[in-house]
Amino acid sequence: MQLKHFWAIGLFALNGFLLAQNSHQSKEIEVDFLVNYYQQDGDHAAVTGGNGTEKLHDTAPMIIVNVPIGNNSLNVATGVDFYSSASSDNIDPIRSGASGSDARAYANIDYTINNAYGNGSYGFLLGGSAEYDYTSFSFGGKWATASADDNRELALSGRIFFDRAQLIYPIELRNGTDWLSDGNRRTYNVSASYSQVLSQRAQLSLMSDVVYQSGLLSTPFHRVYFTGESRPRVEKLPDSRIKIPVGARLNYYVNDWLISRLYYRFYWDDFGIQANTAEIELPVAISQSVSITPFYRYHKQSAADDYRPFGEHNPGDEFYTSDHDLSDFNSHKVGLGLRYYPVFGVADFGSLLMKRLDFRFSVYDRSDGLSAFSVGMGVSFIINNH
Amino acid sequence: MKRIKRTLVMITVGTILSSCAAVKPYQKAHLNQEDMKLSASKIQTYEHNFETYREGASGANGGKVGGGCGCN
Numbered sequence: 265m266q267l268k269h270f271w272a273i274g275l276f277a278l279n280g281f282l283l284a285q286n287s288h289q290s291k292e293i294e295v296d297f298l299v300n301y302y303q304q305d306g307d308h309a310a311v312t313g314g315n316g317t318e319k320l321h322d323t324a325p326m327i328i329v330n331v332p333i334g335n336n337s338l339n340v341a342t343g344v345d346f347y348s349s350a351s352s353d354n355i356d357p358i359r360s361g362a363s364g365s366d367a368r369a370y371a372n373i374d375y376t377i378n379n380a381y382g383n384g385s386y387g388f389l390l391g392g393s394a395e396y397d398y399t400s401f402s403f404g405g406k407w408a409t410a411s412a413d414d415n416r417e418l419a420l421s422g423r424i425f426f427d428r429a430q431l432i433y434p435i436e437l438r439n440g441t442d443w444l445s446d447g448n449r450r451t452y453n454v455s456a457s458y459s460q461v462l463s464q465r466a467q468l469s470l471m472s473d474v475v476y477q478s479g480l481l482s483t484p485f486h487r488v489y490f491t492g493e494s495r496p497r498v499e500k501l502p503d504s505r506i507k508i509p510v511g512a513r514l515n516y517y518v519n520d521w522l523i524s525r526l527y528y529r530f531y532w533d534d535f536g537i538q539a540n541t542a543e544i545e546l547p548v549a550i551s552q553s554v555s556i557t558p559f560y561r562y563h564k565q566s567a568a569d570d571y572r573p574f575g576e577h578n579p580g581d582e583f584y585t586s587d588h589d590l591s592d593f594n595s596h597k598v599g600l601g602l603r604y605y606p607v608f609g610v611a612d613f614g615s616l617l618m619k620r621l622d623f624r625f626s627v628y629d630r631s632d633g634l635s636a637f638s639v640g641m642g643v644s645f646i647i648n649n650h
Numbered sequence: 651m652k653r654i655k656r657t658l659v660m661i662t663v664g665t666i667l668s669s670c671a672a673v674k675p676y677q678k679a680h681l682n683q684e685d686m687k688l689s690a691s692k693i694q695t696y697e698h699n700f701e702t703y704r705e706g707a708s709g710a711n712g713g714k715v716g717g718g719c720g721c722n
Contacts, residue, residue, distance in 0.1 A: 300696040304704075322700075328692060370718070393718055400718045415673055425717025451717030459688050463671045465680050469688040473709040477716055511710030513688055517680040525685065531707035539707035547685040555685065565706055589722055590706045597697070605684070622693045630704070638700060642693045 291332035293647040298326045298343075298640065306588075306634030309351035311434070313487040313496055314574035314586030318634055319350040335378045342371040355485045356435040368395035376406075384409040389423055397430040404453075415461040425451040431484045433498055443498035449479040465517040475507040488584045489575040499585050501570060507533040521549040536569035537590065545601075557601035559626075567592035588632050599626030599638075609646075620644040 306318035326343030345368040352364040370393035378385045389404040404423030410416065427449040437443065452475070459469040486499035511529035518524055525545040532538050543561040550556060568590040570583040577584045602623040604610060610618040622642040629635050673681070680686065689712055690698065698713030702721050709715040716722065 296692055298693055298695075300693075302696065302700055304700075324696060326695075368719075391718060398720045402718055413672060414675065423717070427717060427720075429720060449717075451715070453715050453717065461671075461673050461678075461681060464673050464677050467681055467686065467688060471710045471712075473715050475709060475715045475717075483720065505716075507709060507716065509707065509710035509715075515686045515688060517683070517686060523683070523685045527711070529707070529710045531709070533706075535706070537706040539705070541707065557685070563701070563705060563707070568706060587722075589704055595705070597701075601691075601693070603684075622691070624693045624697075626697055628700070628704075634704065636700065636704070638697055640693050640696050 293332070294328075294330040295645045295647065296326075296328040296642055297645075298328070298642040300324045300326075300638060300640035302636065302638045304628075304634060304636035306630070306632070308574075308588040308632055308634070309354070310483065310486040310499070310585070310587035310589070311351040311354045313489040314588060316354060317350045320347060322347040335380070337376045337378075339374040339376070340371065341374075342369075344369045354434075355432065366396050368393060368398075370394075374406075383412060383414070389421070391423075391425075397432055398427065400425055400427045402426065417457075417459045419455075419457045419459075421455045423453045423455075425449075425453075427451065427479075429480055429484060433484055434487050434496070437487075437496070437498055444480060444482070444484055444500075447480050447484075449477065449481065452476045467515055469513045471511045471513070473507070473509050475505075477505045477507070478503060481505055482585065483587070486585065486587060488577055488586050490577045490579045490581075490584075491575065493579055497584070499587065501583050501585055502535070505533060505535055507531070523547045531565070535590070536567065537565055539563065539565035543597075547601075547603075553604060553606040555603045555605075557603070559597075559599055559601065561597040562594070563597075564594040565592060588634070591632065593631045595628060595630040597626055597628045599624065601625075615648045617646045617648060618643060619646050 301321070301323050303321040304318060307316070308314050309316040309318045322345055324343060324345045326341065328339070328341045331338045348365040350364060370391070372391040374387060374389055376385050376387035386407045387405065389402070389406060391402040393400045402423055402425040404421060406419065406421035408417060408419035429447040429449065431444055431447050433443060453473055455471070455473045457469055457471040459467065461467045481503060482499040482501040484498060487496040488499050489496045509529055509531040511527065514526045516524045525547070527543040529541040531541070541561065541563045543559065545557050545559040547555050547557040568585065570581070571585050571587070571590045574586055577586070604621040605619070610621055623640070625639045627637045695713065698711055702708040702714040706722050708722065714721065
């Protein structure tokens, strides 16, 4: 059965579930339809050893549904990424251009149970994704508690991912050599966040993850070239990785037409990568129902210990990658968001209200020559059950 | 030098958190605005995704941390 049939069946079942809820619920069901187009180009594709086209484009529709169930809530997010990559053709250049296209479908379910006092909750997380050469299943849990005056909140969550990759090697390296022993990857993630109201105009949150990954952490179809050798090898990375990002967000209500949103993250991992990321967004209210949000993001990272540019690896290296995503670089992202949110909604269809429209455009530029742009749109609906 | 930086960050965070005012629910009109939410907007999910794929760093923003995709 084709992927689109699974998606259609899933949407039909979800619609049936929502209609059933309508007969019992007095609260609103929120539905968001989002779609995004992403395009990039560069000259350092890992498929060709860090030297080749990185042209890629991706169209990604997504639906997010939030259903209140008594004092609890069910949130379902599902979507598909339809992507086409010029470098994928270079895994096996003899195959047609269609080999560079694929689709990744995913779904995430979040069920939250709120306590009777309204200052705490816990919940369950379930997720899955599938594409031609990669599948994933995940589950987890979460817990949150807030102070009596709701000025402080602590939230914890944990999640385990069971991933499996098909070991597809570059065409010239499929000679029966067992380049990699296993296509399984496990990711264990624990997240914590603390939010604090600072004043009537400011609030702050601190966030951190601790991530442990094991198994296949390299990509089977990435080539690596060595000094003095014409024949490449398959990328090889350590079979475990610890990542620790720590972030902070500070929002400040400047006045009735301007808000300041600041974000900073420090990242460390035992691959040798350290990174600093900072972002500023400035939502400006043009009118009571329209706001525009210019934003800027700067990111700087150091290279992984096992990274070398094209052709610079030593044949005696134990681990090796020429994936520029793991190299040292800095990047700039600049863009603009637009939101339309009239008090009584954009359009009223009786029990269905179109509440809000969002548009967002960004341009991304990396110091190694990769450049990209992204344009997205979101429509929010409320299904009223009165 | 690293220890000095770490100490300064901890002092700054501690000072900010200890100087918080007790804000009552009826005083939270500004804080409850959509753009004052302490999380990224839903439409930002896409940008977090491509940043995860194209950079070695990820996490601490509610987005992907490495599992569930063939990304870094």
